Amino acid sequence: MIWEIELLYFAAMIVTFVVLLLVAKMPSGLALMCSAVVGITLGAIFSGTEWNLRHLIEGSFGYFDTILVIITAMIFIAGLKASGAIEYISVFLVKIFKKAPTVLLLVFMLLVMLPGMITGSSLAAIVSCGAIVAPIMIKMGIPKKKVGAIIAFGAVLGMIAPPINVPVMVICDVVDIPYSGFTAPLICLTFPLAIFVVLWLSRGFGKEAPKRIGMNKNTLIENIVLSSILLLVSLTFLILYLSSPKEASNKKLLLVLFILFTALVIGSILAVWLRKPYCEEIIVEELADSLNLEITSELKPYVLAPLFIIIILFVLQSVLPRSVGLLGSPLLFVIAFIPSLFVGRKVNAFKVVSDGIAKSISAMALLIGVGMFVEALTLTGARGYFVINALSLPMTSMANQWRYLWQYISIAIAVPIFGGISAFGSASILGGPFVMALIGYNEIIVSSALSLVAAIGEFLPPTAMSATFAAKTVNEALDVKALPDETIKEDSEELDIKLSREEVSQPEVSQPKEEIKYIHITKTALVPLIVTLAYALLFIMFVAVHWPE
Amino acid sequence: MKEFLNSKKGNIIISCSILLVAVIITVIVGISYKKFSNYQTYFYFQEGKYTYSYDDGGTLREVEGEKSVQKFSQYSPKLKNTVGDADIYVIDSKREGPSLLVLGGTHPNEPSGQVAATVLLENAVVTRGKLFIITEANKSAYTHSHPQEASPYYYSIKTKNGVERIFKFGSRATNTNEQWPVPDIYVHSSGQKLTANDTKNLNRAYPGSENGTYTERVAYAITNLIKENDITVTIDLHEASPEYNNINSVTAHQRALALAANASLNMELYMDIANGIDGVGISVNESPFTLHGLTHRELGDYTNTLALLCETSNASQGKLRGKFTSDLIVNGQHDKFYQKALELQERENNDKIVYAAPTTLDERVARHVLTIESIIKGYNAIYNTLDNAYQSYYETHEAKIDESMKLEADHYAKLGKFEISNIPSYSDLNNVDADGNSLNKGVGYFLHDPLN
Structure with missing residues (x-):
């Protein structure tokens, strides 16, 4: 079944994409659109499918709502920047956590996860909270590609963490199970990983280790405290396991969870002790050239009002889904944006909105491109080719007793690869059939773990959605400082020139100015990605068998 | 450069x-x-009186029945002057008896439901009881295509005179024009959480609400139609992808379980030796108590109707499908990847990928129509006597018969039997026999030529 004409369509589309991207230097969104046209045309010639322009539009409409969320979230963030709120919160957090930078990073991870948890969208997490924390991390001395990897991972884990996990909901829809009982498994899947990922990525080892930093008293205390807390979590499970009666139904489950968590805890502790932190203590004064340290006294705390409003609105949305929920996330962002015009520095609304839209254009183009690409795959049958090969791999294996192993292997290969085109698509197209194929396993655990495996695709080509956006965010992270007042009065025509001039004359921070691409982020995140894949598969293999119905 | x-x-x-x-x-x-959006699918239905005669204890009586069209907005006023104000075709024999609602076109990407309802609409003769037929339950979903599914706009079936009857292939969900924005998560009125997309899925919106979302208003129209007319049996026609494990099946509300079991038995016993058909297999499932918003759960819970939902195997909906052309809708059995999956399954003889081989639209329509006919037969067998009605209640409830059950069973028994005739048979509708040879008729044979 490997050699089918659909493979040709898929290969031709990928080749078109890569050539346009690398040789013609086209933006990835536009390259995807062109490869979709190639796919649709080839299908029409060799398979007799319909050649109709409507497929381009219909494909992109799959992301209509996501695109609106991104534009409005970008405008919201531009508002926060212009009003001084981002600088305010940066200075505020840095001052609080200056002695405990690693704890600050854990707080950042949670912050990045939060929008993903509430909206179910990793992109919303990156463009909102990711954009807030990235500049501070860069100023802490963490290399940009690592910062990108941290926020991309935070966003992806936030997307998987409860209460809202869209890939799981998509699987539920396919296999007809209600979306309930997912909170505990999803917490077990995401939070231990989040801690490990941050500790691993925010530190250096070997060649890339920070040079001038040794191990001072401050770091030592932080390391000891962190390690003990982690050990405590693992010990709790051990105690629970030992204290539960022999015949208890969840005895084996506790043991499995203890082993899994302990493996991650050991990984985290190794990261803490063997890898060196980039920052032992944040010396606030050193940040004066890029952050206005007086801002906390210059502006009133209510400059943060828009931030609180958006949190309240999103909480209301999940508490009152049948009233506030019907407003839709884009409108919530717009509502929360309005106060930022009045609470801080003087803001030019037109400039801020056009700035937000300009920054989301490449994101929109990428999503539109992905939509067209998926539509072309579906129309030509390349999607079916993918699914049948993924599902039949375990069946064609020679020995029957190895069948389950093949099942895991095909999950580990096919689900992330298709996730590289679209994580939601992978969950619905492959996730559903795999849940049905793994008869006898707890459907809730399998769906949860599969959603995590699909989300790994957010780091993989051709679209590498989260990694691409994280790269964009860190590349743009350095202009946190609000634009000086005089630029506000500029009229729109001069605006573009002004903006480009600013980019050129951006202040040189301790790091050389380098353009981060998604591939740098994916490479940096390789170890955590492998750990994530292994963790999710172990969940399917062991936890799904013992989890109570 | x-x-x-x-x-x-x-x-x-x-x-x-x-x-x-x-x-x-x-x-x-x-x-x-x-x-595409404005295209109106043609359904043959002539309003007005029709006469028939029946045997009333030895004397032949002539009676006038009536065919009429009602609108969804009569039952859910806020749908007035909107796209979703679909037609409800009513064939009323004017003789007291039970009533049947056949629901087609809930999901426009599941064509056999709509076509089966159309076949029934254009052929059935009702001589006792009332027949309600809906061919486009979610009419708004017929005005657009589902993003990233790459579906064709239309497919056609040739009538016996060789004229093409054109049907639309739409989306599973209500059009964004009617319902937008959608919340990040859909919370059904029961508190159940589903994906945002299901906000626009009619078969997750029951029992609906008069002032709710557009889709809930449509669901409300159907629930209210059943309540106001005290409809005895409701059959919701669907299709599913061949890899879906609950397929070629009837899912029944617990009150309708005995009816579904009887219908399935009727189908197993269906025989047409000339065409090599010996039984049409169908499985029976009880509607899960935990899954809300679907017809077989909510219509059974919120109204007195006996709610059932049927599924057939549709390749054009499946994830494994190859190239998507309108031929795939009509001739699903030809799909390359499903054929390969079936071959592999047979050779390796282990886990299933495909639960029911995809078939032609004719076979799927034939199966739906046979299911409807079998349910009617089953109803007539079970509910015609008080004792049988008690018995079926006893079996499905696994409990003692209480007073309310007695009253309801009494009610069914008083209504008596359905008399609906001229329903095309399975072997007439399914124009390909077991060996793939073409037979004479087919679904098109039972469809009227379009007017123009």
């Missing part, structure tokens, strides 16, 4: 040409979308 591309002028020219291309594509696609 490179210099030109990087210059301001070059930049503007490139941007403008991309914009121009985008505008041209949008206009062309917009026109074709508008045409």
Whole structure:
């Protein structure tokens, strides 16, 4: 079944994409659109499918709502920047956590996860909270590609963490199970990983280790405290396991969870002790050239009002889904944006909105491109080719007793690869059939773990959605400082020139100015990605068998 | 060239040409979308009186029945003057008896439901009881295609005179024009959480609400129709992908379980030796108590109707399907990847990928129509006597018969039997026999020529 004409369509589309991207230097969104046209045309010639322009539009409409969320979230963030709120919160957090930078990073991870948890969208997490924390991390001395990897991972884990996990909901829809009982498994899947990922990525080892930093008293205390807390979590499970009666139904489950968590805890502790932190203590004064340290006294705390409003609105949305929920996330962002015009520095609304839209254009183009690409795959049958090969791999294996192993292997290969085109698509197209194929396993655990495996695709080509956006965010992270007042009065025509001039004359921070691409982020995140894949598969293999119905 | 591309002028020219291309594509696609969106599918139905005679204890009596069209807005007023104000075709024998609602077109990407309802609409003769038929339950979903599913706009079936009857293949969900924005998560009135997309899925919106979302208003119209007319049996026609494990099946509300079991037995016993058909297999499932918003759960819970839902195996809906053309809708059995999956399954003889081989639209329609006929037969067998009605209640409830059950069973027994005739048979509708040889008739044979 490997050699089918659909493979040709898929290969031709990928080749078109890569050539346009690398040789013609086209933006990835536009390259995807062109490869979709190639796919649709080839299908029409060799398979007799319909050649109709409507497929381009219909494909992109799959992301209509996501695109609106991104534009409005970008405008919201531009508002926060212009009003001084981002600088305010940066200075505020840095001052609080200056002695405990690693704890600050854990707080950042949670912050990045939060929008993903509430909206179910990793992109919303990156463009909102990711954009807030990235500049501070860069100023802490963490290399940009690592910062990108941290926020991309935070966003992806936030997307998987409860209460809202869209890939799981998509699987539920396919296999007809209600979306309930997912909170505990999803917490077990995401939070231990989040801690490990941050500790691993925010530190250096070997060649890339920070040079001038040794191990001072401050770091030592932080390391000891962190390690003990982690050990405590693992010990709790051990105690629970030992204290539960022999015949208890969840005895084996506790043991499995203890082993899994302990493996991650050991990984985290190794990261803490063997890898060196980039920052032992944040010396606030050193940040004066890029952050206005007086801002906390210059502006009133209510400059943060828009931030609180958006949190309240999103909480209301999940508490009152049948009233506030019907407003839709884009409108919530717009509502929360309005106060930022009045609470801080003087803001030019037109400039801020056009700035937000300009920054989301490449994101929109990428999503539109992905939509067209998926539509072309579906129309030509390349999607079916993918699914049948993924599902039949375990069946064609020679020995029957190895069948389950093949099942895991095909999950580990096919689900992330298709996730590289679209994580939601992978969950619905492959996730559903795999849940049905793994008869006898707890459907809730399998769906949860599969959603995590699909989300790994957010780091993989051709679209590498989260990694691409994280790269964009860190590349743009350095202009946190609000634009000086005089630029506000500029009229729109001069605006573009002004903006480009600013980019050129951006202040040189301790790091050389380098353009981060998604591939740098994916490479940096390789170890955590492998750990994530292994963790999710172990969940399917062991936890799904013992989890109570 | 490179210099030109990087210059301001070059930049503007490139941007403008991309914009121009985008505008041209949008206009062309917009026109074709508008045409599709406004296209009205033709259903043959002549309102007015019809006469029939029946044997009333030895004397032949002539009675006048009536065919009429009602609108959803009669039952859910807020749908008035909107796209979703669909037709409800009523064939009333004017003789007291039970009533049946056949629900087609809930999901426009599941065509056999709509076509089976159409076959029934254009052929059935009702001589006792009342027949309600809906061919486009979610009419708004017929005005657009589902993003990223790459479905054709239309497919056609040839009538016996060789004229094409055109049907639309729409989306699973209500059109964004009618319902937008959608929340990040859909919370059904029971508190159950589902994906945002299901906000626009009619078969997750029951029992519906008069002032709710557009889809809930449509669901409310159907629930209210059942309540106001005290409809005895409701059959919701669907299709599913061949890899879906609950397929070629009837899912029944617990009160309708005995009826479903009886219908399935009728189908197993269906025989047409001339065409090599010996039984049409169908499985029976009880509606899960935990899954809300679906007809077989909510209509059974919120109304007195006996709610059942049927599924057939539709390749054009499946994830494994190969190229998507309108031929796939009508001839699903030809799909390359499903054939391979079935071959592999047979050779390896282990886990299933495909639970029911995809079949032709004719077979799927034939199966639905046979199911409807079998349910009618089953109803007539079970509910015609008080004792049988008690018995079926006893079996499905695994409990003692209480007073309310007695009252309800009494009610069914008083209504008596359905008398609905002229329903095309399975072997007439399914024009390909077990060996793939073409037979004479087929679904098209039972469809009227379009008017023009």
